[in-house]
Amino acid sequence: MCGCDQEQRKTLRPTFLGPTPQKKMLTPDPTPVATPVEDMELPESADSIGMKFNWIPAGTFTMGDASGLDNQTPHEVTLTKPFKMGVHEVTQAQYEQVMGVNPSKYKGANNPVENVSWEDAVEFSRRLSELPAEKAAGNVYRLPTDAEWEYACRAGTTTKYSFGDDESDFGEYGWCWENSGRTTHPVGSKLPNAWGLYDMYGNVWEWCQDWEEDYPSGSVTDPSGATSGLSRVVRGGCWYNSAEDCRKAARFRREPASYRISGSGFRVVSSSGK
Numbered sequence: 001m002c003g004c005d006q007e008q009r010k011t012l013r014p015t016f017l018g019p020t021p022q023k024k025m026l027t028p029d030p031t032p033v034a035t036p037v038e039d040m041e042l043p044e045s046a047d048s049i050g051m052k053f054n055w056i057p058a059g060t061f062t063m064g065d066a067s068g069l070d071n072q073t074p075h076e077v078t079l080t081k082p083f084k085m086g087v088h089e090v091t092q093a094q095y096e097q098v099m100g101v102n103p104s105k106y107k108g109a110n111n112p113v114e115n116v117s118w119e120d121a122v123e124f125s126r127r128l129s130e131l132p133a134e135k136a137a138g139n140v141y142r143l144p145t146d147a148e149w150e151y152a153c154r155a156g157t158t159t160k161y162s163f164g165d166d167e168s169d170f171g172e173y174g175w176c177w178e179n180s181g182r183t184t185h186p187v188g189s190k191l192p193n194a195w196g197l198y199d200m201y202g203n204v205w206e207w208c209q210d211w212e213e214d215y216p217s218g219s220v221t222d223p224s225g226a227t228s229g230l231s232r233v234v235r236g237g238c239w240y241n242s243a244e245d246c247r248k249a250a251r252f253r254r255e256p257a258s259y260r261i262s263g264s265g266f267r268v269v270s271s272s273g274k
Contacts, residue, residue: 118256174201204265
């Protein structure tokens with residue numbers, strides 16, 4: 001396990017909306033200052049930096065699980081609009097081309113960017129939307145909502161993971177404490193889910209759009225979370241979590257401005273465009 005002292009652990013450990021994590025959190029690394037946009041040679045489009053997206057159909061599903069864990073009350077959710085979701089977590093190379101900086105601890109062009117806050121992820125999405133081809137096409141990029149993330153992760157399934165209930169199969173689909181070697185790995189190295197999305201389990205936690213709040217007890221349509229709060233939702237687990245903590249219903253919450261660690265990254269969605 002990593003060498004963080006007790007005081008750091010008390011300060012940096014996020015509140016978990018589910019089972020107690022088996023591995024402690026890591027100390028945030030200093031974040032480099034991004035290159036000003038006006039001083040950068042920006043790419044033309046998301047496609048030009050290798051970002052790929054799959055259409056996720058509209059539909060209804062049961063969000064949460066019935067295990068009795070805090071804030072995960074099973075409830076019916078209907079998403080009325082299809083959306084495009086990133087096939088992969090945003091890589092370090094992609095982030096650097098848009099933001100002019102690579103804040104990641106575990107360097108690798110095709111590894112997921114990490115050590116980014118929620119606000120960093122939102123700024124990346126804004127800048128991506130402003131690229132010439134994306135702006136001309138009317139494409140607007142953003143973080144997925146909590147509901148969109150779980151819906152896309154489930155890919156039409158009702159089991160603990162999209163590949164079933166057996167944790168022994170986890171190694172074929174994600175990077176967790178047991179198989180990661182204590183580091184991130186290139187995106188797309190494992191098998192995708194049924195909707196062609198990679199690394200929905202492990203590698204890095206993924207920021208969601210929502211402020212954290214308890215799930216409702218009844219059915220909802222197109223939920224986007226609370227209108228205000230103290231923490232944003234992250235999903236999917238990461239390289240230092242157990243396979244149990246990476247299951248599709250597990251949620252954490254973290255402060256959106258200051259929380260940057262080597263286990264937090266993101267993927268983006270597009271809900272508009274031609």
